[in-house]
Amino acid sequence: MIRSRLLRSFxxxxxxxxxxxxGSDSGAPDVTGPSDLGLSGPAIDAAGRQFDAxxxxxxxxxxxxxxxxxxxxxxxxxxxxxxxxxxxxxxALSGPITITVTADQKYVAYKMDPAGTQxxxxxxxxxxxxxxxxxxxxxxxxxxxxxxxxxxxxxxxxVPVLEIEPSKxxxxxxxxxxxxxxxxxxxxxxxxxxxD
Numbered sequence: 001m002i003r004s005r006l007l008r009s010f011x012x013x014x015x016x017x018x019x020x021x022x023g024s025d026s027g028a029p030d031v032t033g034p035s036d037l038g039l040s041g042p043a044i045d046a047a048g049r050q051f052d053a054x055x056x057x058x059x060x061x062x063x064x065x066x067x068x069x070x071x072x073x074x075x076x077x078x079x080x081x082x083x084x085x086x087x088x089x090x091x092a093l094s095g096p097i098t099i100t101v102t103a104d105q106k107y108v109a110y111k112m113d114p115a116g117t118q119x120x121x122x123x124x125x126x127x128x129x130x131x132x133x134x135x136x137x138x139x140x141x142x143x144x145x146x147x148x149x150x151x152x153x154x155x156x157x158x159v160p161v162l163e164i165e166p167s168k169x170x171x172x173x174x175x176x177x178x179x180x181x182x183x184x185x186x187x188x189x190x191x192x193x194x195x196d
Contacts, residue, residue, distance in 0.1 A: 045170045050158035051146055051194035053107040055133045056082075064103040071096035079103060083128025083180075084110065092121040099188070107155045108132050109148075109192035117188040127181045127193060129169075141195040143169050145183030148190045155192060165191070 060081070068077045068174055074090040082103045100113045108127060126143070129135050134143075146161035153159065167183030 011091040015163050017044070022070045023114075028144045045073050049164075050160050051144060051192075051196050052157075053109060053155040054143065054193040054195065055083070055107055056105075056135055057131050057135060060103060060105040065100060067098055069096050069098045071157075077101060082108075083131055085126045087124045088119045089124070091121070092123055094120065102157060107192060109155055109190065112185075113114070113190040119186050122184045122186060124128055125183050125185055125191070129178050129180055132193075134178055136177060139169065139178055139195075143167070143178070143181050143196065144194050145181065146192055147185075148192060152192075159192070159194065161192075161194070 040193055064079060064081045066077060066079050068075070070077070070088045070093060072091060074088045074092060074096060076088070077086045077099060078084065079101060084101070084103070086099075086101065097114070097117065099117075102111045102113075104110065145165040146159075146165040147163040147165060148159065149162050165183045165185060167181060170180045170182060171177060172179045174195050183191075185191065
């Protein structure tokens with residue numbers, strides 16, 4: 001049991017280092033902050049617009065969920081199984097809060113709790129595209145990070161969204177192949193990667 005916990009802790013640490021590392025040698029996205037990617041600015045009101053959710057390469061066979069307490073000093077939450085990293089800068093929260101993120105089993109989408117939590121500073125979300133249907137091929141259409149208010153809404157077919165978050169796709173060095181998608185959130189709810 002101790003060995004299992006040690007291996008799981010190592011896997012989480014390795015995933016966080018992989019997603020946070022910079023440089024073309026590692027193959028990780030060169031993501032150093034929202035301003036470097038041109039992600040500042042307000043979300044776009046998308047009420048009435050519909051998008052197609054991005055799919056995982058293979059459905060997740062179990063519920064993938066991570067919880068972590070983040071306080072006013074900031075922190076990082078990762079889900080190695082899906083390639084998600086959420087970076088909370090110092091001052092994003094006024095006090096400690098236990099955050100829970102649950103991945104959708106078919107689509108690149110997450111329910112983030114406690115729903116409605118507002119952040120005092122921009123929170124950066126990075127989603128590796130390695131386990132998605134766009135991995136290893138040029139994008140056929142632009143990707144968007146979208147906010148969905150209705151947690152019970154099915155993500156199959158065209159999905160109405162309320163906001164399009166400031167975001168950018170990061171490509172492998174010297175390549176047209178997408179590596180990750182990075183976006184900014186200012187509150188917790190349900191988010192999905194999608195194309196129009």
